[in-house]
Amino acid sequence: MLHQSSLTDRRAAAAGGFLLLAALGINTPAHAASYGTPTIGLSVSYLSGAVGASGDPVVTVTVAQSGADAAALGVAASASSRPSVARTGDVTVTGTGSTRRLTVAAQGRGYTDLTVKVTGLGGKTATRTLHYAASAAVQNAADTRYLTGSSDASAAVDVGGGYVVVADDESNTLRLYDRSASGAPVRSWDVGSELGVSKEIDIEGAARVGDTVYWTGSLGNNKDGEYKPDRNTVFTTKVTGSGAGTRLTVGGSYGELRDDLVAWDRANGNRLGFAAGTADGEAPKQIDGFNIEGLEFAPGSTTTAYLGFRAPLVPPKPGGKALIVPVTNFDEVAGSGATAVMGAPIELDLGGLSIRDIRKNAADQYLIVAGSWAADDNSDPYALYAWDGVASHAPVKRADLPTTDPGGWEAVVDVPDLTVPGARAQLITDAGSADLYGDGTEAKDLDHAEWKKSRATWFTVGG
Numbered sequence: 001m002l003h004q005s006s007l008t009d010r011r012a013a014a015a016g017g018f019l020l021l022a023a024l025g026i027n028t029p030a031h032a033a034s035y036g037t038p039t040i041g042l043s044v045s046y047l048s049g050a051v052g053a054s055g056d057p058v059v060t061v062t063v064a065q066s067g068a069d070a071a072a073l074g075v076a077a078s079a080s081s082r083p084s085v086a087r088t089g090d091v092t093v094t095g096t097g098s099t100r101r102l103t104v105a106a107q108g109r110g111y112t113d114l115t116v117k118v119t120g121l122g123g124k125t126a127t128r129t130l131h132y133a134a135s136a137a138v139q140n141a142a143d144t145r146y147l148t149g150s151s152d153a154s155a156a157v158d159v160g161g162g163y164v165v166v167a168d169d170e171s172n173t174l175r176l177y178d179r180s181a182s183g184a185p186v187r188s189w190d191v192g193s194e195l196g197v198s199k200e201i202d203i204e205g206a207a208r209v210g211d212t213v214y215w216t217g218s219l220g221n222n223k224d225g226e227y228k229p230d231r232n233t234v235f236t237t238k239v240t241g242s243g244a245g246t247r248l249t250v251g252g253s254y255g256e257l258r259d260d261l262v263a264w265d266r267a268n269g270n271r272l273g274f275a276a277g278t279a280d281g282e283a284p285k286q287i288d289g290f291n292i293e294g295l296e297f298a299p300g301s302t303t304t305a306y307l308g309f310r311a312p313l314v315p316p317k318p319g320g321k322a323l324i325v326p327v328t329n330f331d332e333v334a335g336s337g338a339t340a341v342m343g344a345p346i347e348l349d350l351g352g353l354s355i356r357d358i359r360k361n362a363a364d365q366y367l368i369v370a371g372s373w374a375a376d377d378n379s380d381p382y383a384l385y386a387w388d389g390v391a392s393h394a395p396v397k398r399a400d401l402p403t404t405d406p407g408g409w410e411a412v413v414d415v416p417d418l419t420v421p422g423a424r425a426q427l428i429t430d431a432g433s434a435d436l437y438g439d440g441t442e443a444k445d446l447d448h449a450e451w452k453k454s455r456a457t458w459f460t461v462g463g
Contacts, residue, residue: 036066038073038120042102042128044184046450048148048436049086051106051137055145057183059102059130061093065120070098074119078127082112085134091116106134109438133451135436138405143424143458146182149175151443152432153454155206155295155357157213158414161243166411166454167203167215170432170444174237176246179413179426179456186244191237194250197230204310205295205357209302211239212251214334216307219258220277220284220291223375227280232258234334252335258290260340261307261325272323272345273312285375288316293410294358296366298326299389304343305330306389308355311373314347321347322354322370346391353383356408361415364389367398367425367461369409382409384427384461386418398461401427406434406443407455416462423462429455 043060050056063073077091090105091114102116114130138144147153147166154169159176163186166175172192175185192198201217208214217231236251258278265274276282277290284291294308306324313320326343327333333340348355353370360366366387372380382401387393398418401409407429416423431454432444446452 035068035120035122035124037124038063038065038068038118038126040075040116040118040126040128042116042130044450045129046131046133046448047104048133048135048146048451048453049104049106050135050141050144050146051108052141053106053144053146053182054142055181056103056105057146057148057181061100061102061116062098063100063118064098065118065124068121071096072121075100075102076117076119077114078117079115080112081114082110084108085110085112086114086132088114102130104130104132104134109134109136111437111439131448133437135406135453136438138455139402140457140459145180145456146453147175147177147185147428147456148182148451148453149184149188149449151434151436151446151452151454152430153428154202154204154293154410154430155215156411156413156428157206157208159239159242159246161245163243163246164413164426165213165246165248166428167206169202169204169218169430170200172197172201172203174248176244178244184450187246189237189248191235191250195233195235195253197233199228199230201233201235202231204291204293205308207296207305207359208239209297209331212335213237213239213248214295214305214330216257216292216295216334218284218291218293219261220289220311221280221282223283223285225281225283227278229255232256234330236334252337254333254337257327257333257340261342264340264342272314272325273316277312283375284311285373286311287318287320287373288312289373291373294324294355294368296358296360297330299360299364303331304328306346306358308358308368310354310356310371313352313354313373314345319352322350322368323347324355324358344391348385348387348395350385350395351381351383351397353381356382357411359412359415360389361417363417365415365418366395367412367415367418368395369401369412369427371408379403384412384425384459386461399459401459405455406436407431413456418462421463422460424458425461426456426458429457431455
């Protein structure tokens with residue numbers, strides 16, 4: 001009995017000791033603590049990746065649990081609705097503390113819902129769902145990045161610091177992207193309301209002079225051959241800052257350049273067929289149509305701009321030449337609404353292809369993206385030509401561009417020194433008509449902007 005009494009006395013003394021420690025504010029053992037249910041948040045709910053991609057988008061995961069240090073929480077993928085697209089083991093979470101970084105390495109093309117789980121102290125958990133879409137592997141995967149939020153990239157301008165402003169021919173939104181990483185735009189500007197337009201401008205070309213960027217719509221009819229006045233728009237934006245700090249403000253605009261071009265051609269004997277190409281019922285993307293897709297300034301000029309035509313070819317038959325029309329006062333046309341003054345047209349032999357974009361550097365070295373005039377042309381030939389901007393000089397092919405992957409080559413961001421061996425240029429696709437994920441849905445019609453994307457790839461052009 002003496003032993004049992006002593007044990008009881010010791011337990012009572014220990015209990016009293018714990019009460020005394022608690023009263024003095026001294027920590028009691030961890031198992032005595034109370035933990036809340038952990039929380040988890042994802043920076044995005046929808047994410048796009050690609051099989052074999054480099055630099056795929058990163059999801060920021062934030063976690064917390066009351067009564068626990070965030071460093072003690074575990075984060076991992078716990079389920080995948082379609083492991084053939086991405087398995088739980090293909091999800092990598094890095095970092096410690098309340099903020100983690102999540103990436104997905106796609107296994108196959110398609111869609112899957114990934115369950116992301118946080119496991120806290122006390123065995124408590126919480127989950128969030130990441131809706132993931134993966135496109136197929138492409139050529140030049142290591143040199144490819146994906147610009148998400150839009151699939152219809154149509155023109156691009158370098159703004160320094162590794163960033164680019166990209167236009168979309170399905171909206172009037174300009175988007176700022178990091179050229180080195182896949183992901184969503186850093187910033188965007190919807191310029192439609194400031195320009196007084198309610199429908200798409202069908203932005204197709206851009207050129208920068210100093211802190212002014214000049215933009216042009218296609219100026220053509222829509223695909224059904226209907227005239228839509230908002231497409232007959234050229235405008236300017238002013239650039240302040242650079243890189244991720246770039247800001248754009250809308251400047252001047254003009255809505256009658258198409259009319260000026262038609263009147264000029266008519267006065268010169270309708271040699272280029274502009275009146276017929278813009279007639280009611282005429283689709284723009286025909287060999288004798290009317291559609292502008294390139295814009296750049298002439299060598300050494302800040303006033304004369306080259307309009308590069310996707311259609312027509314000159315003459316309008318297979319093997320015809322690509323057309324450039326100089327506008328000698330383009331700065332005043334787009335900046336203050338002056339009537340356009342045209343120079344002598346330039347015809348370039350691009351092997352029967354037309355102009356999809358044209359860009360130059362400060363040394364007046366030009367790159368021309370050449371492609372088909374046709375509307376359904378993602379598998380038709382594309383090529384990259386170098387030129388010096390002189391009307392009497394022939395362009396020289398630098399490369400045939402790959403055409404087996406989704407999207408048509410639509411824009412060149414900037415031009416390196418073409419005399420330097422190994423110099424590279426970044427090109428961007430319009431993938432709006434592509435079935436990226438194998439379900440028959442065109443990219444432009446996808447339900448979630450995060451799944452829409454254009455492909456940006458570096459190609460060697462120098463030497």
